[in-house]
Amino acid sequence: MPIYECLTVSGTLSQDVRDRLARIITDVHAEETNAPADLIHVVFPELPRGHAYTAGSSSAPILIRGQVRAGRAPEVRNAILRRINDACRELLPEIHPMRILIAVIDVPAKWAMEAGRILPEPVESEEKEWFEDLNRRMAPIAQA
Amino acid sequence: MPIYECLTVSGTLSQDVRDRLARIITDVHAEETNAPADLIHVVFPELPRGHAYTAGSSSAPILIRGQVRAGRAPEVRNAILRRINDACRELLPEIHPMRILIAVIDVPAKWAMEAGRILPEPVESEEKEWFEDLNRRMAPIAQA
Amino acid sequence: MPIYECLTVSGTLSQDVRDRLARIITDVHAEETNAPADLIHVVFPELPRGHAYTAGSSSAPILIRGQVRAGRAPEVRNAILRRINDACRELLPEIHPMRILIAVIDVPAKWAMEAGRILPEPVESEEKEWFEDLNRRMAPIAQA
Numbered sequence: 001m002p003i004y005e006c007l008t009v010s011g012t013l014s015q016d017v018r019d020r021l022a023r024i025i026t027d028v029h030a031e032e033t034n035a036p037a038d039l040i041h042v043v044f045p046e047l048p049r050g051h052a053y054t055a056g057s058s059s060a061p062i063l064i065r066g067q068v069r070a071g072r073a074p075e076v077r078n079a080i081l082r083r084i085n086d087a088c089r090e091l092l093p094e095i096h097p098m099r100i101l102i103a104v105i106d107v108p109a110k111w112a113m114e115a116g117r118i119l120p121e122p123v124e125s126e127e128k129e130w131f132e133d134l135n136r137r138m139a140p141i142a143q144a
Numbered sequence: 145m146p147i148y149e150c151l152t153v154s155g156t157l158s159q160d161v162r163d164r165l166a167r168i169i170t171d172v173h174a175e176e177t178n179a180p181a182d183l184i185h186v187v188f189p190e191l192p193r194g195h196a197y198t199a200g201s202s203s204a205p206i207l208i209r210g211q212v213r214a215g216r217a218p219e220v221r222n223a224i225l226r227r228i229n230d231a232c233r234e235l236l237p238e239i240h241p242m243r244i245l246i247a248v249i250d251v252p253a254k255w256a257m258e259a260g261r262i263l264p265e266p267v268e269s270e271e272k273e274w275f276e277d278l279n280r281r282m283a284p285i286a287q288a
Numbered sequence: 289m290p291i292y293e294c295l296t297v298s299g300t301l302s303q304d305v306r307d308r309l310a311r312i313i314t315d316v317h318a319e320e321t322n323a324p325a326d327l328i329h330v331v332f333p334e335l336p337r338g339h340a341y342t343a344g345s346s347s348a349p350i351l352i353r354g355q356v357r358a359g360r361a362p363e364v365r366n367a368i369l370r371r372i373n374d375a376c377r378e379l380l381p382e383i384h385p386m387r388i389l390i391a392v393i394d395v396p397a398k399w400a401m402e403a404g405r406i407l408p409e410p411v412e413s414e415e416k417e418w419f420e421d422l423n424r425r426m427a428p429i430a431q432a
Contacts, residue, residue: 054183
């Protein structure tokens with residue numbers, strides 16, 4: 001965690017825009033929460049053309065849903081929402097602002113497991129030991 | 145918000161059924177909650193054939209998940225669930241009723257941003273100003 | 289319910305691995321919660337190649353998200369997380385353990401409808417009547 005899912009209709013985002021949006025979302029989340037970038041996933045599922053509707057008619061919205069550990073301050077979430085929205089506006093000026101919906105949804109840390117461990121609460125005391133343990137046990141991961 | 149995701153195995157829903165289901169879900173949500181239709185998204189992600197299992201065997205269920213602002217009365221959710229279920233039964237009589245699963249999941253309004261604004265709570269006092277502001281700022285959106 | 293979504297980049301899982309993982313997740317959930325297998329859905333949505341990023345770079349993680357009725361003991365969730373993680377490690381030894389993220393997310397029973405009925409709380413008193421009713425009303429379902 002976190003996972004950010006950016007759902008669009010096929011053809012809405014170019015490879016370059018995906019690359020840049022993934023980088024921006026990763027940086028925003030890492031900067032606002034101090035999470036290690038190596039735990040931040042951004043994925044781009046695609047809907048077949050014609051499989052999205054708004055107001056009952058065919059549409060092509062940008063629907064971004066993050067799932068993050070619960071327990072952050074509201075200001076952290078607001079900053080993440082604001083900065084991702086700004087990035088979408090800049091990268092995708094042709095998309096109407098009302099077609100950009102972003103949600104950052106809390107998931108209790110205890111509900112998730114990564115690298116075979118239940119996640120720590122997002123407080124320094126729990127994270128410190130967890131990250132140290134990860135570093136001890138994990139070899140560097142080749143990107144693939 | 146809301147977003148309704150209707151997940152099926154590719155080939156389960158025809159274009160006509162998607163069109164009709166999108167329209168029905170939009171109308172049901174708008175009627176039961178008084179939300180403006182223009183904020184209601186319905187999407188139809190598809191699983192490749194053979195990528196869904198029930199009881200460990202290949203299956204073709206209808207899995208509908210709505211994410212809506214938290215704070216509605218239970219009767220509102222029940223009516224939405226009931227009416228979407230009834231629509232699926234009517235549009236898809238060949239699907240066994242036990243293969244139709246619908247969930248309407250609360251998301252706190254403050255966790256989401258649309259059109260660059262944090263969503264209002266689903267109460268008239270907050271929504272009135274928000275909708276007026278949207279109307280002021282937004283030009284009509286061409287469906288695309 | 290439950291639904292387990294196993295999200296990967298296309299090409300990560302073979303048909304055989306999907307078959308086995310679906311069976312294992314179904315067995316684990318049924319054994320740990322006493323839910324009837326016939327209500328357990330496991331689905332494998334796929335991302336196009338190049339549509340997943342970790343730390344801002346292209347990656348191929350295993351992202352598993354279960355949605356289950358709220359109200360289980362923490363030990364039940366922990367056992368589910370542990371056993372699914374172990375299965376992924378065994379079936380997919382080439383995936384780095386830090387690229388396996390599993391979350392089991394609570395959904396209040398009252399938020400969902402299956403077979404046309406609001407789900408019962410996960411306690412015997414409510415489930416008994418519900419399952420008996422299902423058995424009365426439902427003909428056996430041919431897997432399809």
